[in-house]
Amino acid sequence: MAADVVILGGGVGGTIVANLVAKQSSGRAHVTVVDATGIHVYQPGFLYVAIGQEQPSALQRAEAHLLRRGVSLIVDVATRVDPIGQKVLLESGRTLRYDQLLLATGSRTLMDEVPGANEAHDFYTMDGAVRLFDALEGFQGGTIVIGVAGIPYKCPPAPVEFVFLLDDYLRARGVREKAQIKLLSPLNRAFTIEATSRLVQPILNERGIELTGFFNVESVDPVAKTVSSLEGETVAYDLLVLVPPHRGQKVIEDSGLGDERGWVPVDKNTLKHTKFEHIWAIGDTTNIPISKSGSVAHYEATVAAAEIVAELKGELPPAHVYDGKVMCFLETGRGEATTISFDYDHPPVSPTPARRWHWAKALFNKTYWHTVPQGRLP
Amino acid sequence: MSTLVGKLQIDKTIDARGMACPGPLMNLIGAIRQGQVGQVFEVLSSDEGSKTDIPAWLAKARHDLVEVVQDNGYTHFVVRKAR
Numbered sequence: 001m002a003a004d005v006v007i008l009g010g011g012v013g014g015t016i017v018a019n020l021v022a023k024q025s026s027g028r029a030h031v032t033v034v035d036a037t038g039i040h041v042y043q044p045g046f047l048y049v050a051i052g053q054e055q056p057s058a059l060q061r062a063e064a065h066l067l068r069r070g071v072s073l074i075v076d077v078a079t080r081v082d083p084i085g086q087k088v089l090l091e092s093g094r095t096l097r098y099d100q101l102l103l104a105t106g107s108r109t110l111m112d113e114v115p116g117a118n119e120a121h122d123f124y125t126m127d128g129a130v131r132l133f134d135a136l137e138g139f140q141g142g143t144i145v146i147g148v149a150g151i152p153y154k155c156p157p158a159p160v161e162f163v164f165l166l167d168d169y170l171r172a173r174g175v176r177e178k179a180q181i182k183l184l185s186p187l188n189r190a191f192t193i194e195a196t197s198r199l200v201q202p203i204l205n206e207r208g209i210e211l212t213g214f215f216n217v218e219s220v221d222p223v224a225k226t227v228s229s230l231e232g233e234t235v236a237y238d239l240l241v242l243v244p245p246h247r248g249q250k251v252i253e254d255s256g257l258g259d260e261r262g263w264v265p266v267d268k269n270t271l272k273h274t275k276f277e278h279i280w281a282i283g284d285t286t287n288i289p290i291s292k293s294g295s296v297a298h299y300e301a302t303v304a305a306a307e308i309v310a311e312l313k314g315e316l317p318p319a320h321v322y323d324g325k326v327m328c329f330l331e332t333g334r335g336e337a338t339t340i341s342f343d344y345d346h347p348p349v350s351p352t353p354a355r356r357w358h359w360a361k362a363l364f365n366k367t368y369w370h371t372v373p374q375g376r377l378p
Numbered sequence: 379m380s381t382l383v384g385k386l387q388i389d390k391t392i393d394a395r396g397m398a399c400p401g402p403l404m405n406l407i408g409a410i411r412q413g414q415v416g417q418v419f420e421v422l423s424s425d426e427g428s429k430t431d432i433p434a435w436l437a438k439a440r441h442d443l444v445e446v447v448q449d450n451g452y453t454h455f456v457v458r459k460a461r
Contacts, residue, residue, distance in 0.1 A: 151404045186407065188434055192400050194427065214438040216407055230411055231439040232461075289394075289401045 002030045003312040006088055006098040008078045008251070010035030010063040011043075013283035013297030013304075014104030015373040020305035022068045023375070028312050031071045032096065034088065038063050038075035041126065042368055044294055047158055047331075050123035050132045051169045059126070066373040078105070081255040083276040100308045103264055103273075103281035105252060107154060107292060109244040114149045116220035120242045123162065124154065135239060136169065141178030142238030147227055148186045149217040150245030154284060154292045156192050157330040157340065159183065159243055160200055164333030167207045181208070182235060184215035184227070196330065196340050196350045203332050203353070217242060246292070248285060263287035268344070269321035271304050278311070280304045291326050298372060299325045305375070329361035337361055386444070386456060389417040395424045395452050403431045406457065410441060413459050418444065424452040432457075 005021050007014045010033050022031045040063045048054035064073050077091040081101070088096045109124045111117050121135055122128040144166065146159050163183050170176040183190065183204065189197040190204055190211055204211055216230040220240065227242075228234045247253075248262025257273070258264045264281040265274040268288045273279040282304050283297030290296055299322065306318040324344030331337045337357035342348035351357070371377050390409055394402035402423035409419050421432065429446075432455055436443045445456035 151408060186404070187400055188431070188438075192404075214435055216411070218411075230407070231435075289397045289405075 002028055003099040004097055005029045005031045005100045005102070005308060005312070006096050007031065007033045007102045007104060008081075008088065009033075009102075009104035009106055009283075009285070010038070010040055010073070011104060011106050011283065011297065012294045012372060013106075013285075013301045014102065015040060015063065015066050016298065016301035016375045017102050017104065017282070017305045017308070018071050019066075019068045019373065020302065020375045021308050022071045024305065024309045025312060029100075029309075032074060033063070033067060033071060034074045034076055034078050034090065034096070035063055036075070036077045038073060040066055040373065042365070044155065045365060046123045046126060046129040047155075047161060047165065048365075049126065049129035050162070051136065051165045052133050053165075056126055056130060061369060066369070068374075078251045079254065081251065081257060081279075083255070083257065083273075083279060086278065099278065100311060101279045102304060102308065103252065103257065103279065103285050104283055104297070105249040105285050107246040107284040108249055109246055111149075111242065111244040113245045114217060114220060114242065116222050117149065117217075117240075117242060117244075119222050120220055120240045122242055122244050123158070124244055132241065136166075139170075139175065139179070139239060141175060143180040143182060143236060144239045144241065145182045145184065145227060145235055145237035146241045147184035147215060147217040148243045150243070151186060151216075152289075152292050153243045153246050155328070156291050156293070157196075157328055159185075160191055161331040162241070163209050164203070164207065164331055167209060168333045180210065182210045182212060182237075184212050184217065184229070184235065186214070186216045188213035193340060193342075193348045193350075195348050196338070199338060199350050199353065200330075200332070207333065246284075252285070259287055268324070270307060270317065271300055271322055272307070280307060290324055291328065293326065293328060294372075295327050296325075298377070302375065302378065329357060329364075331358065331361065386418060388420045388456070389413070391420045391422070393422045394428075395422050397423070397425065400427065400431060401425070402428045403435055406432065406455075407435070410439070410457075410459050415459055415461060417459050419457045419459070421455040421457065422449075422452050423455070428455070429453060 045059040080089040191197040252258040282300040284292040332353040336353040442458040
């Protein structure tokens with residue numbers, strides 16, 4: 001009898017694992033993906049929607065079209081996991097039994113956790129990115145402030161990329177000289193990774209983007225139009241863009257599968273839950289102190305799929321484990337970009353920004369739909 | 379849960395050994411964000427950058443660096459949330 005492999009979340013990680021397990025299990029598994037919307041969203045594209053370089057429709061596809069034949073898709077919300085009884089309860093009242101469970105539910109953003117920030121802009125949801133672009137189109141001058149309201153957050157390079165693309169956008173519209181761009185960084189440098197920060201800092205200076213270090217956003221006064229930090233500083237704004245606080249999904253918290261912020265504790269190499277058998281987690285979902293990004297979910301997915309297939313075939317766990325590999329692009333504006341690559345044993349390296357990295361990122365974004373979800377890229 | 383290290387009451391321990399910079403500082407900032415005034419946090423970090431980053435952030439954020447002890451392969455910081 002085929003084993004039941006249940007995957008919660010139809011994002012990049014969940015979709016790759018579903019397709020790889022279905023392909024590699026030689027008919028030994030029945031794979032079911034549970035997704036709240038049934039729509040696969042390419043989240044790295046939000047950044048481009050926010051500055052008018054991408055249409056929302058280009059970032060969405062029906063999840064059913066990305067899954068191999070034989071993989072079942074259930075459009076429903078998982079409300080509770082019973083890790084002892086090996087069952088998942090869905091909002092509709094339906095219960096799914098599992099032999100192996102993959103948690104690929106990702107993260108959610110909660111701007112409400114920042115007092116006064118309800119009206120602040122963000123580019124971490126499609127609606128937020130669309131609303132931000134509308135606001136930018138109406139912007140005629142003043143101070144645009146970009147801050148970070150919680151760590152960890154998805155796509156660590158995104159705030160830096162945003163200020164560079166914003167600089168390009170405002171110059172193209174002829175309003176750059178009437179605008180001040182201020183980047184508030186949680187650390188005493190532009191970017192979390194020091195090597196990349198050294199590359200980025202001179203470009204910020206050259207473009208006239210002001211950096212304030214050690215500014216962890218704590219609250220906003222929407223009437224006075226000021227944002228204040230945990231460190232005790234206050235900055236005035238005309239247009240405020242915040243990276244909202246992130247946490248794991250409610251089903252993780254309600255099922256007692258995660259820590260106090262809903263991140264799932266897993267072994268950083270095997271991606272297996274540290275407390276419960278037959279459960280893996282990948283991508284933003286985990287508590288591994290590594291980038292929350294599609295890149296990580298992608299690399300982890302091949303490992304989790306191999307682990308699940310080995311278990312359902314009754315084989316020894318595969319020798320290949322997740323080594324902490326991350327590969328991200330970072331747009332530096334004016335048609336150039338750099339990359340950031342590292343793993344658990346090798347510190348990050350970034351090449352000098354060049355046009356070819358910008359084109360590589362654009363090519364990856366365009367070809368994503370035909371390569372990544374199917375597990376065609378290693 | 380509180381433990382006692384030496385004479386100090388530690389409210390929370392952040393074992394960030396093995397985490398690359400700036401993981402240990404980011405975890406401390408998160409703990410201070412959610413903690414109460416007067417609480418004492420212990421951070422264990424094997425990252426060299428923490429030796430400058432953690433004291434620099436505490437000075438800027440005006441929290442107390444109570445103790446820094448070099449242990450076998452890692453640094454032990456004791457921090458009090460001051461405001």
